[in-house]
Amino acid sequence: MTPLLDVRDLHVTYRSGSGExxxxxxxxxxxxxxxxxxLAGESGSGKSTAALALLRLLPAGTRTRGxxxxxxxxxxxxxxxxxxxxxxxxxxxxFQGAMHALNPVRRVGDQIAEPLLVHRTVPARRAPARVxxxxxxxxxxxxxxxxxxxxxxxxxxxxxxxxxxLACEPRLVVADEATTALDVMIQAQILDLLRRLVAERGIxxxxxxxxxxxxxxxxDRLAVMYAxxxxxxxxxxxxxxxxxxxxxxxxxxxxxxxxxxxxRLAPRGLPGDPPDxxxxxxxxxxxxxxxxxxxxxxxxxxxLLPVEPRESGGPPRRAACVHAGPARPTxxxxxx
Amino acid sequence: xxxxxxxPSRRSPARRRRREALLRLARDYARHRAGMAGLAALLGTxxxxxxxxxxxxxxxxxxxxxxxxxxxxxxxxxxLGTDNFGRSVLDLVVWGSRVSLAVGFLATxxxxxxxxxxxxxxxxxxxxxxxxxxxxxxxxMRVTDWFLVLPTLVLAVALAAVLPRGTATVVLAIGLTVxxxxxxxxxxxxxxxxxxxxxxxxRALGGGHLHVMLHHVLPGVAxxxxxxxxxxxxxxxxxxxxxxxxxxxxxxxxxxxxxxEAARTAGAISSGIWWYMIPPGLAIAAVALSFxxxxxxxxxxxxxxxxxPR
Numbered sequence: 313m314t315p316l317l318d319v320r321d322l323h324v325t326y327r328s329g330s331g332e333x334x335x336x337x338x339x340x341x342x343x344x345x346x347x348x349x350x351l352a353g354e355s356g357s358g359k360s361t362a363a364l365a366l367l368r369l370l371p372a373g374t375r376t377r378g379x380x381x382x383x384x385x386x387x388x389x390x391x392x393x394x395x396x397x398x399x400x401x402x403x404x405x406x407f408q409g410a411m412h413a414l415n416p417v418r419r420v421g422d423q424i425a426e427p428l429l430v431h432r433t434v435p436a437r438r439a440p441a442r443v444x445x446x447x448x449x450x451x452x453x454x455x456x457x458x459x460x461x462x463x464x465x466x467x468x469x470x471x472x473x474x475x476x477x478l479a480c481e482p483r484l485v486v487a488d489e490a491t492t493a494l495d496v497m498i499q500a501q502i503l504d505l506l507r508r509l510v511a512e513r514g515i516x517x518x519x520x521x522x523x524x525x526x527x528x529x530x531x532d533r534l535a536v537m538y539a540x541x542x543x544x545x546x547x548x549x550x551x552x553x554x555x556x557x558x559x560x561x562x563x564x565x566x567x568x569x570x571x572x573x574x575x576r577l578a579p580r581g582l583p584g585d586p587p588d589x590x591x592x593x594x595x596x597x598x599x600x601x602x603x604x605x606x607x608x609x610x611x612x613x614x615x616l617l618p619v620e621p622r623e624s625g626g627p628p629r630r631a632a633c634v635h636a637g638p639a640r641p642t643x644x645x646x647x648x
Numbered sequence: 649x650x651x652x653x654x655x656p657s658r659r660s661p662a663r664r665r666r667r668e669a670l671l672r673l674a675r676d677y678a679r680h681r682a683g684m685a686g687l688a689a690l691l692g693t694x695x696x697x698x699x700x701x702x703x704x705x706x707x708x709x710x711x712x713x714x715x716x717x718x719x720x721x722x723x724x725x726x727x728l729g730t731d732n733f734g735r736s737v738l739d740l741v742v743w744g745s746r747v748s749l750a751v752g753f754l755a756t757x758x759x760x761x762x763x764x765x766x767x768x769x770x771x772x773x774x775x776x777x778x779x780x781x782x783x784x785x786x787x788x789m790r791v792t793d794w795f796l797v798l799p800t801l802v803l804a805v806a807l808a809a810v811l812p813r814g815t816a817t818v819v820l821a822i823g824l825t826v827x828x829x830x831x832x833x834x835x836x837x838x839x840x841x842x843x844x845x846x847x848x849x850x851r852a853l854g855g856g857h858l859h860v861m862l863h864h865v866l867p868g869v870a871x872x873x874x875x876x877x878x879x880x881x882x883x884x885x886x887x888x889x890x891x892x893x894x895x896x897x898x899x900x901x902x903x904x905x906x907x908x909e910a911a912r913t914a915g916a917i918s919s920g921i922w923w924y925m926i927p928p929g930l931a932i933a934a935v936a937l938s939f940x941x942x943x944x945x946x947x948x949x950x951x952x953x954x955x956x957p958r
């Protein structure tokens with residue numbers, strides 16, 4: 313089966329006044345229809361940049377290299393007309409901060425109808441019926457279509473964004489911090505809704521968040537990004553419960569677990585800041601903040617390699633750390 | 649989530665909310681006393697201009713059909729006296745409001761449409777049009793700057809002199825000279841709207857340039873355009889009067905600037921015929937002032953929407 317989404321060696325470089333800033337430095341991702349992949353990492357790790365690069369939504373002047381195959385078609389080399397057709401009809405995005413991604417002066421029904429009319433999915437006169445249908449799918453009464461965004465709560469607005477994402481029945485949905493600004497109850501409802509939609513429609517979902525717990529609950533597989541690179545990738549539960557990379561471990565430990573008194577008594581954050589993407593440190597980029605760094609880490613830039621010998625039929629799991637897995641190379645490959 | 653609230657009818661709540669929003673806007677506007685005074689004066693002028701055919705006999709405005717004798721001072725028959733042909737100055741001023749207002753509104757429409765088109769296009773393509781878009785945007789803005797640094801009056805006079813005489817020429821001459829300020833303003837506002845996440849969202853869902861500009865940018869810049877429009881009407885009326893006064897207007901119609909010009913050529917200043925000069929001059933000033941007052945009040949109300957009243 314060809315994967316729904318196949319990202320190969322994706323590089324994204326922003327051009328700023330002071331020079332070039334590599335935000336994504338060689339990311340590989342693969343997603344099958346009906347599966348869900350979580351992309352975790354702290355602010356500035358390049359996860360949103362990678363997501364926007366999937367649909368070439370980055371600002372003009374940004375350089376993107378690599379391949380982004382959406383159902384076998386490379387998005388990065390597409391012609392403009394084809395790209396516009398693929399946007400939303402092939403892959404839709406649920407944006408972070410639904411309050412800002414909705415135009416405050418237009419009715420939500422008209423905004424949900426936008427992709428329908430842009431892509432001529434349904435004739436204009438049938439659009440209101442389709443909007444009502446979409447609203448009901450995300451658990452909102454159809455009468456809400458006549459409201460303006462400020463008349464809805466945060467959770468309702470996020471539902472509107474999801475309804476909008478589903479409008480053209482895309483094969484891939486990218487949820488970029490879709491639940492970040494919501495309180496936990498609403499967050500659980502939205503996650504439940506997303507999970508159900510993935511299961512029922514065989515949509516592939518790429519979910520981006522800094523919250524490992526959310527991703528572990530929602531996604532099948534999980535990739536952890538640090539400084540523009542994937543440092544660990546594997547089945548979601550495994551990555552959270554037995555992280556192989558010290559950064560994945562620190563990210564997981566940064567969230568206290570409800571009902572686990574031990575986690576309250578042992579607050580574990582991560583000291584320091586992520587490296588300046590314009591001038592990453594030599595060797596392993598995580599070394600300056602790594603609790604288990606050795607001298608070799610200053611020179612060796614570890615590639616993403618399998619952590620353990622694959623059990624029969626077990627899903628692969630990879631990490632980029634000299635400590636992960638038994639069979640590690642002692643010399644690095646340098647920057648890929 | 650409170651989604652199960654019983655809604656008696658689909659339309660009525662939305663319509664009520666819209667009415668309430670309009671009422672709130674009206675209440676905010678009513679707090680500006682200068683704005684209300686301007687609005688009252690404006691409505692009075694518009695009613696007067698519309699009712700002019702009932703109040704004035706057009707035949708009495710011709711040189712041959714003049715009802716009085718030349719230079720009668722203000723009195724019972726002619727409240728504002730008569731001009732050098734014996735025409736009632738009051739009648740002339742009332743009739744002149746028609747041309748002055750019409751030209752003011754039409755010229756404003758021309759310049760607002762032109763300025764909004766150029767401003768939105770320059771702002772939009774500059775922000776999200778790639779390399780070609782930035783070139784187009786820069787080219788549009790340089791053209792705007794060129795019009796901006798040209799002396800408005802000289803350009804208008806030149807245009808009015810080159811084009812065939814008539815009211816349409818005056819409208820075009822004024823419209824073509826006052827649009828650059830609108831274009832700059834609209835472009836600035838467009839750039840602000842373009843940076844909003846919902847514009848990125850519109851691009852992500854496959855919306856093209858036209859879609860983004862029509863559905864997202866235009867509603868966003870509309871309040872600024874509205875306030876700018878009211879301010880421009882004042883400018884246009886003054887420009888019309890100036891052109892008429894300089895003799896490049898339409899000589900066959902009566903307008904305020906035209907009356908002033910006639911008074912000057914008739915030597916009203918040196919012979920002390922004050923009632924020939926002052927009424928049209930005051931009318932120009934009053935209408936320009938009331939439009940400016942309305943525009944400022946509207947600007948304050950629209951700009952201050954989310955803020956507390958000052």
